[in-house]
Structures are given as C-alpha cells and as structure tokens.
Amino acid sequence: MKIMLKIAYLFAMLSLYTCATTKTTNTAEAKADVQQIDEKEMIEKGFSKGTITVNKSKDCPYVLTVEEYQDKLDPINLGEFFKDGQIPERVWVKFSSLRMPSRCSEARPVSINEINKRSK
Numbered sequence: 067m068k069i070m071l072k073i074a075y076l077f078a079m080l081s082l083y084t085c086a087t088t089k090t091t092n093t094a095e096a097k098a099d100v101q102q103i104d105e106k107e108m109i110e111k112g113f114s115k116g117t118i119t120v121n122k123s124k125d126c127p128y129v130l131t132v133e134e135y136q137d138k139l140d141p142i143n144l145g146e147f148f149k150d151g152q153i154p155e156r157v158w159v160k161f162s163s164l165r166m167p168s169r170c171s172e173a174r175p176v177s178i179n180e181i182n183k184r185s186k
Contacts, residue, residue, distance in 0.1 A: 108182075113158040115184065118144070126170035128153065130161075140173035147181050156184040 105115075115133045118141075130139040139161065144153065160180040168175055 108158045108184075113160055113180070113182070116157045116159040118153055118155055118157060121170065121173075123170045123172075126173055129170075129173050130157075130159065130176070132159065132161075138173040139176045140169055141178050142169070142175050143178055144181075147178060154183045156186070158182045158184050 117131045119129050119131065121127055121129045126140040128141060128144055130141045130144075132139065141161065142164070148154075158181070159178060161176040161178050164175040164177055166175055
C-alpha cells in the first residue's frame with residue numbers, strides 16, 4: 067500500500083512540474099511575439115531603431131547611431147526629452163537633419179522630433 071501511495075505521489079508531482087514548465091514557455095513565446103509586433107508597429111509609425119552612446123567630447127556629449135544609416139548623429143535637443151538625466155541606451159527615434167555647423171567632428175547635427183525607450 068505504501069508503494070502505491072509513493073508512485074501516485076510521484077506521478078502527481080511529475081504532472082504538476084510539466085504543467086508549470088509549459089506555462090513559462092508559452093509566456094516567453096508571447097513576450098517575443100509582443101516585441102516583434104511592437105517593432106513592426108514602431109517602424110510603421112516612422113520610428114528608427116537607435117542606440118545612444120556617451121561621447122568623450124564636451125561639445126557633443128551623446129552620439130546617436132541609427133541602424134538604417136552609416137553615419138553618426140549628434141542629437142542637439144536630447145536633454146529636452148530626458149530631463150532627469152537618465153538617458154536610455156536603446157531608443158526608437160524620429161529626427162530631422164539640421165543645416166548648421168557641427169559641434170563635433172564625428173557626428174552630424176540632428177533635431178529629435180520624438181523619442182521612446184526601446185527594450186531590445
């Protein structure tokens with residue numbers, strides 16, 4: 067009788083474990099689908115995928131690199147969007163080119179129209 071109870075307990079634990087792992091896998095897949103949908107939606111709205119890096123130059127403290135373009139960009143109004151000083155590394159961005167002298171030698175000046183944090 068004790069052996070039958072142990073076997074039943076083992077099967078119950080095994081079935082609970084398999085249900086739990088299935089739920090987490092589906093959740094991970096759902097998050098990946100949401101990220102792909104968000105990416106497609108942002109691109110349709112006219113945003114570009116960008117990365118902001120801190121620059122050593124005092125003239126242009128941040129450099130924006132957009133995946134679609136080869137050159138680096140100098141966002142002159144980045145501080146207007148992130149007043150708390152917490153500048154994210156990955157962003158979705160809409161920008162306009164400016165016809166003004168460059169503040170730094172490695173990037174051309176742009177004005178940011180809209181910017182959002184990007185998770186991946």
